[in-house]
Structure formats: C-alpha cells, structure tokens
Amino acid sequence: MNSNSQSAQLIRETTAKADVSPHTSKKYLQWIEKAKDFVFAVPALIFLGVFLYYPLMNSVYISFTNWNMTKPVKKFVGTDNYVKLFKNEDLYQSLKVTLHYTLLDVVLTLTIGLMLALLFNVFRSKMYAVMRGIIFMPHYISMVIAAMVFTWIYNGQYGLLNRVTDLMGFEPIQWLTNPSTALPALVAVSVWKGVGFAMMLFISGMRGIPNEYYEAAAIDGASGLSRFRYITLPLLSPMTLFLVITTFISSMQVFQSIDIMTNGGPLQATNAIVYWIYTMAFTEFKTGRASALVMILFVIILVLTITQWLVSRKQVHYEG
Amino acid sequence: MRDSRMAGEKQHRLRFTLRTMLGVAVTVLIFFPIYWLLISSFKTQAEMRLAVPTLWPKSFHWSNYAEAFRVIPYARFFMNTLVMSVGIVILQLNVALMAAFAFAKGRFWGKEVLFFLVLAALIVPDQVTFVPVYVMMSKVHWLDTFWALIVPSGASAYGIFLLRQAFKSLNNDVLEAARVDGAGRFTILYRILLPMAKPTVVTLGVLTFISSWNSYFWPLIMTNTNNMRVLSVGIAMLRDSIAGDEAMYFHIIMAASVMAIIPIVLVFTIMQKHIVSAMANSTFK
Numbered sequence: 246m247n248s249n250s251q252s253a254q255l256i257r258e259t260t261a262k263a264d265v266s267p268h269t270s271k272k273y274l275q276w277i278e279k280a281k282d283f284v285f286a287v288p289a290l291i292f293l294g295v296f297l298y299y300p301l302m303n304s305v306y307i308s309f310t311n312w313n314m315t316k317p318v319k320k321f322v323g324t325d326n327y328v329k330l331f332k333n334e335d336l337y338q339s340l341k342v343t344l345h346y347t348l349l350d351v352v353l354t355l356t357i358g359l360m361l362a363l364l365f366n367v368f369r370s371k372m373y374a375v376m377r378g379i380i381f382m383p384h385y386i387s388m389v390i391a392a393m394v395f396t397w398i399y400n401g402q403y404g405l406l407n408r409v410t411d412l413m414g415f416e417p418i419q420w421l422t423n424p425s426t427a428l429p430a431l432v433a434v435s436v437w438k439g440v441g442f443a444m445m446l447f448i449s450g451m452r453g454i455p456n457e458y459y460e461a462a463a464i465d466g467a468s469g470l471s472r473f474r475y476i477t478l479p480l481l482s483p484m485t486l487f488l489v490i491t492t493f494i495s496s497m498q499v500f501q502s503i504d505i506m507t508n509g510g511p512l513q514a515t516n517a518i519v520y521w522i523y524t525m526a527f528t529e530f531k532t533g534r535a536s537a538l539v540m541i542l543f544v545i546i547l548v549l550t551i552t553q554w555l556v557s558r559k560q561v562h563y564e565g
Numbered sequence: 566m567r568d569s570r571m572a573g574e575k576q577h578r579l580r581f582t583l584r585t586m587l588g589v590a591v592t593v594l595i596f597f598p599i600y601w602l603l604i605s606s607f608k609t610q611a612e613m614r615l616a617v618p619t620l621w622p623k624s625f626h627w628s629n630y631a632e633a634f635r636v637i638p639y640a641r642f643f644m645n646t647l648v649m650s651v652g653i654v655i656l657q658l659n660v661a662l663m664a665a666f667a668f669a670k671g672r673f674w675g676k677e678v679l680f681f682l683v684l685a686a687l688i689v690p691d692q693v694t695f696v697p698v699y700v701m702m703s704k705v706h707w708l709d710t711f712w713a714l715i716v717p718s719g720a721s722a723y724g725i726f727l728l729r730q731a732f733k734s735l736n737n738d739v740l741e742a743a744r745v746d747g748a749g750r751f752t753i754l755y756r757i758l759l760p761m762a763k764p765t766v767v768t769l770g771v772l773t774f775i776s777s778w779n780s781y782f783w784p785l786i787m788t789n790t791n792n793m794r795v796l797s798v799g800i801a802m803l804r805d806s807i808a809g810d811e812a813m814y815f816h817i818i819m820a821a822s823v824m825a826i827i828p829i830v831l832v833f834t835i836m837q838k839h840i841v842s843a844m845a846n847s848t849f850k
Contacts, residue, residue, distance in 0.1 A: 281750060282671030286679060289664035292720030297686050300697035307696060314700075364588055372585075376592040378837055382599065385833050387779035389797040390822040393804065394602045397815050403614050405601065437598065498690055501781045505801055519692055526696055527786070539692050550688055 308536035315530055326537035335513070335521070336538075342428065343517040347496040349432045350439070354492055355485065357436065358443025363473075366448050377448075381441035388438065392505040395434045396421065399506075421507055424514040431502050431515055443488055450484035451477060486557045493553075494546055518542050606630070606819035613816050629820035633803075636817060638791050639824070642799040645714075646825075649784070649795055650777040652715040654770050660720050661769070665728030666754045670740065680729075686722035691782060699786055713787040714795070718777070724769050731765040732758055764839060771836045775829055796825040 308326055310319040330336050365377050383391065398405045399420035407417040420430045454477065462472045500519040503509060509516035509524065518538065526535035605613065606629055607622040633639050667673070668680050698717050699708075707713040735758065743753050759766060781797040788794050794802065800821050803814070833840070 279671075279673040282667055283673035285663040285667035285671060285750065285754075286673070288660045289683065289720045289725055290679065292660060293683065293686055293722070295701075296698055296717045296719065297689060297694060298682075300694035300701070301689060303697035304693050314696075361591065364584065364591070367584070373588065376588055379592050380595050381837075382830075382833070383595065385775055385779070385829050386599070386826055387781065387797050387829075389779075389781050389801055390602070390826060391598070393800065393818055393822055394598050396804075397605065397819070398598065398601065400815075405618055408616075408618055437595065441595070494688075494690070498692065504781075504785075505804070522692055532696055536696060539696075543690065543693050546690060547688060 304536050304539055307533055308540050310533045312533045313530045314526070314532040319533075322533070326534045327541075330534065330537055330541065335516070336541075338513050339516050339518050339521045342513070342515060343497060343499070346428055346432055346499055346515075346517055347493060349429070350435050350496040350499075351489060351492045353432065353436045354439040354443050355488055357440045358488070359447050359481075359485075361440060361444040362447030362451060365444065366451050377441075377444070381445055383438045384442045386438070388434075388501040389505060391434055391438055392502045395430070395437075396506050399430055422511050424512050427507050427511060427514045431499070431506060434502050434506075435496065435499070439492065443492075446484050446488060447481060450481045454480045483557075486553065490550060490553050493549060497542070497546055497549075602819050602822060605816055606823045608816050610814075610816055626816070629816050630824065632817045633821040633824065636814075637799050637803050637821070639799070639821060641792065642794055642796045643824070645711075645793060646778060646795040646797075647828075648711060649714040650774050652711060653718045653777040654773045656715060656719050657721050657724055657773050658766065658770055661724035661728050662754060662759065662766070664720070664725045665732050666750070666758060668725070669729045669732035670737070670758075683722050683725050686720075687726075695782070695786055702787060709788050709790055709793045711793075714784055714793070717783070717787075721773070724773065727765060727769055728762065731762040735761050768836070768839045771832055771840060774832060778829055796821075800825060 307319065309321055309323060311322045311325070312319040361380060365373055365380075401407060401417060401419040401422065404420070406420060410416075410418060418426060420426050458476050458480075459472060462476060467475070498519050499517050500523065503515050503517055503520040504523070507515040509520050519542070522535050522538050522542070525531050525538065604620070604622050607625045607627070608619070608629075609623075609626050612619060612623055664683070668676065668683070702708050702713040702717075707716075739757060739761075740753055743757055748756070779797060780795075781801070784795045785798050785801075788798065791799075800818065803818055803821060
C-alpha cells in the first residue's frame with residue numbers, strides 16, 4: 246500500500262469516527278456499505294440460481310421420477326431409472342462411443358496442435374502470422390456449418406473424398422453410413438476445428454519459456470530433440486493439462502456434429518451420450534430416464550475434472 | 566572457418582525453405598474445407614455432381630444466394646440470430662461487470678463462498694440444466710421468444726472470472742480518489758473501471774458474440790417455429806427438409822452457410838489479435 250491510499254484510509258477512518266452519532270453508529274454504516282457492495286453481485290447470483298443451481302437440483306429430482314414431459318404428474322420411482330439404464334446394453338454402447346470419440350479427439354487435437362506449434366512458432370514474419378490466422382479460423386466457424394461442409398465432402402456419391410479415393414484406385418466408401426468409418430469421420434471434423442486453438446495456446450506457452458534455458462542447454466550441447474524433451478515439453482505441461490481438460494470435457498459433450506451428420510447411426514456407431522440424452526428427452530419423451538443419464542454424464546465429467554486437477558497439482562511444472 | 570559459416574547459413578536457409586513449404590502445405594490443407602464451402606456455393610447443381618470435381622466454378626452462380634432466401638426464411642433467421650447474439654452480449658457483459666466489481670473490489674458477507682459458487686458453475690454442462698429450463702420457459706410462456714433465447718444465458722461464470730481478474734489487477738487508489746470525490750458505485754464501475762479494463766471487456770464481448778452466433782443446442786430446444794429460429798438451426802433444418810437425395814440442394818446449403826459465416830469472419834478478422842492474446846492470458850493468470 247502506498248502513502249496515497251494510506252492517507253485516504255486515514256481520512257476515511259477519522260471522518261467515520263467523527264460521524265458517530267447516537268442514530269448512525271459506525272457498525273450500521275458499515276453494514277450499509279456491505280449491502281451496497283453485495284447488491285452488485287445479486288444479478289449474477291439470481292441468474293446462476295434460477296438457470297443453473299435450481300435446474301441442477303431439479304434434474305437430480307427428475308432423474309428419480311418416471312416423468313415423461315407430456316404428463317403433468319411426476320411419480321417418484323427411486324433409483325429405477327438408474328437401474329434400468331445400467332441394465333441397458335445401449336448405455337455401454339453409448340459410453341464406449343463417447344469414450345472412443347473423446348480419446349481420439351484429445352490425442353489427435355493435442356498432438357497435431359503441438360506439432361503445428363513447433364512448426365509455426367519460430368518465425369515472427371507476417372507470412373507466418375497470416376498462416377497461423379488461417380489455421381485458427383475453423384475454431385470460429387460454427388460446428389453446424391463445419392458439419393455441413395464435411396457432410397458434403399464425405400458424401401458417398403458425389404463427395405470430394407471419394408473422388409480422391411477413386412483416383413487412388415479404391416472403392417467408394419460410405420463414410421458416414423459405414424459403422425467403422427462414421428466415428429473417425431466425426432472426430433476428423435472436431436480435430437480440424439480444434440488444432441488451431443491448441444496450436445495458439447501451445448505457441449503462447451512456448452513464448453513464455455525464458456530463452457536462457459535453451460541457451461544453457463545449447464552450451465551443454467543438448468540436441469534439438471532433447472531440448473524439446475527436457476525443456477519445452479515439461480514447461481508446456483500447464484498448457485497441455487488445460488487443453489486436455491477442456492478438450493476432454495467438450496468432446497464428452499459432442500452433439501452438433503452427430504445431430505447433423507449421422508443422427509447417432511449407423512447401427513448406433515455414433516450414438517454418444519449427449520445425443521442419446523437429447524433423443525431420449527425430446528423424441529421419446531422419457532424425461533426421467535434422460536435426466537438419470539444426464540447425471541451419469543455429469544458424474545463422469547466431475548470425476549475426470551477432479552482427477553485431472555489432483556494429478557496436475559503433483560505432476561505439472563509451474564514456473565517460479 | 567568462413568566456409569563452415571557459409572555452409573551453416575546455407576543449411577539454415579534450406580531449413581527455413583523446407584519449413585515454410587511444410588507450413589504452406591498444412592495451411593492449404595486446413596483452409597481447404599473453407600475453400601470448398603466457398604466455391605461450392607457458386608456452383609450449379611449439375612456442376613456439384615460432376616464425376617471430376619472442379620476446383621474453380623465454371624461460372625459464378627450467384628442465384629444460389631437468392632435461392633437460400635426463398636427456400637427458408639433466411640432474412641428472418643439472420644435477424645433472429647443477430648438480436649439473440651447482441652442481446653446475450655449486452656446482458657451477459659452487464660451482469661458480469663457488476664458481479665466482477667463486487668467480487669474484486671467489494672466487501673460483503675460470504676464473498677469467498679459465493680465466488681466459489683460462481684466458479685463451480687464452470688463444470689456444470691448445459692445438458693444438466695436443459696430439461697428443467699425448458700419446462701420453466703414453457704411455464705412462463707417464453708418458449709419461442711427472444712426471452713428464452715437470451716435470458717438463460719444471462720450469467721457466464723467464465724466472464725465473471727475473467728473480468729474479476731482484470732479488475733483485481735487495477736489499482737485501488739483511483740477508486741479511493743473517486744469515492745472521496747463522491748462518486749457512486751455505478752459511476753466508479755462504468756466510468757472508471759470499465760474504461761480501464763476495456764481490452765478484457767471488448768474481448769469478452771467478441772467471444773460471447775461469436776459463441777452466441779454459433780450456438781445450436783440451446784436455440785434448437787428453445788424454439789420451434791420458423792418465426793424464431795436462428796441461422797444454425799435453420800441451416801440444419803434446410804438439410805433435413807431435403808433428406809433423401811442430399812446432393813440436390815447442397816449448393817444452396819453452402820450459400821446459406823457462407824452468408825452465416827460472414828459476420829463471424831468480419832468480427833474475427835478485426836479482433837484476432839485481441840482474441841488470441843486474451844485467450845492465452847486467461848488460461849492461467
């Protein structure tokens with residue numbers, strides 16, 4: 246605290262003391278001040294309460310009822326929804342699909358993002374800035390439109406991709422209607438959208454690494470690869486962890502691309518959890534069951550987030 | 566000695582050239598789908614179905630763009646998206662500014678606990694709240710209105726957090742001085758803190774605008790008539806309505822998509838520098 250604010254503090258305190266009268270005690274004035282400060286937090290708290298915390302509690306409750314949205318009555322059925330879900334083969338299929346998608350997405354997005362960061366970091370020329378900007382662009386194109394373009398590229402009859410495979414002498418592939426290619430095809434769209442963002446964050450992480458480290462390593466005769474292995478990679482770990490968590494959580498919630506490109510098919514090969522929740526709630530109207538599934542997803546995300554956070558406290562290198 | 570330095574320089578230049586070539590190749594590859602979207606939007610239906618696809622449209626078929634307005638109520642969707650996005654930005658920024666002010670500079674009961682509640686909101690996925698919020702909106706008859714599109718997005722935990730960080734880094738002396746001069750809290754917040762934290766506020770506004778413009782899940786659930794649909798949902802609908810032989814209308818879908826991207830590309834191009842630096846800074850500080 247510098248002298249200016251100290252004197253301001255002093256003035257306030259003395260005037261506050263001088264003001265004390267039988268009617269307006271110092272405590273009362275302080276209470277008013279606190280109330281005024283608190284008022285500014287109220288709108289946010291109301292919004293979060295009404296649109297987040299209340300619905301969260303409500304979802305928990307609905308998950309224990311047999312409600313189907315069209316009926317006004319909610320009957321409490323205990324853990325029935327959960328039991329039925331866990332007995333349902335579809336749950337395991339859906340979990341498998343989601344996990345498969347998520348792992349592929351996280352690994353590919355981060356690896357390619359890191360490689361792009363290494364490629365684009367070095368030169369600060371205008372040309373490189375433009376190229377980085379272009380690579381970042383897909384991040385801000387809506388998933389709906391990205392999915393639309395890729396649907397066209399993947400189209401079995403007229404799509405560009407099959408023209409390419411045709412040129413290489415392969416049979417045309419029904420990318421989105423073939424159970425073994427549908428999921429990777431969806432992942433590809435997500436990776437395409439995500440690598441630019443990962444690259445940008447990795448680059449900003451790399452620029453935060455003090456140059457002396459590399460100079461010292463160069464004096465010791467460390468090769469480029471070992472400099473990467475022992476300096477860049479460890480010092481990038483906070484950035485990596487952040488990307489792993491955020492990519493993981495968002496891929497667990499994959500929805501738009503499925504809704505537009507595959508509708509959960511073929512043969513449930515892309516029926517990821519959130520898409521399944523959506524169809525259960527809004528086309529089958531099994532609201533209670535859908536809410537139970539929501540809770541399962543929420544718990545998975547929560548556990549993963551906490552685990553990653555705990556791991557990060559032990560393993561991640563933060564500077565300073 | 567001199568020879569080896571020249572050799573080193575030569576090697577350096579070779580590596581630079583290789584790197585640039587690789588960089589250009591990657592950039593072209595990543596840009597390609599966007600390019601494909603653009604040129605497909607100008608092709609005729611017949612050209613879309615050629616056995617050997619053309620990398621440049623034979624002739625620019627601008628009527629695809631007009632067609633998009635005819636097939637779906639495009640203008641209406643566009644305005645809906647704009648009103649929704651601007652509405653969310655204005656509401657969210659004001660709510661976040663006030664909350665950030667309270668949490669950064671205010672003194673009140675349970676401040677830490679309440680701020681924790683704000684942060685905890687970050688880990689709750691949309692899916693957890695959509696059914697109850699949908700029911701709530703239907704009870705107050707807000708479904709299919711701008712209220713349902715805008716109001717549930719009123720508070721953003723991320724925005725509050727980001728602005729609080731920005732406010733915390735600002736010196737208190739100015740605030741004290743303003744207070745001594747008799748400035749009220751609103752004056753302090755909007756006349757002093759807001760201009761000082763302008764880069765963060767602007768970035769947050771832009772990011773909110775872009776994500777609202779691109780949002781899909783929420784508007785899909787909250788609206789059910791053409792009168793209130795937004796672009797993302799409308800474009801998806803355009804495709805659903807032509808199920809069967811998709812290739813029939815893809816040139817029009819592409820035109821509709823290009824028009825939906827333009828505002829984002831504009832905002833993004835103008836703000837790119839701020840967006841990138843803000844995102845890089847926001848992650849750990």
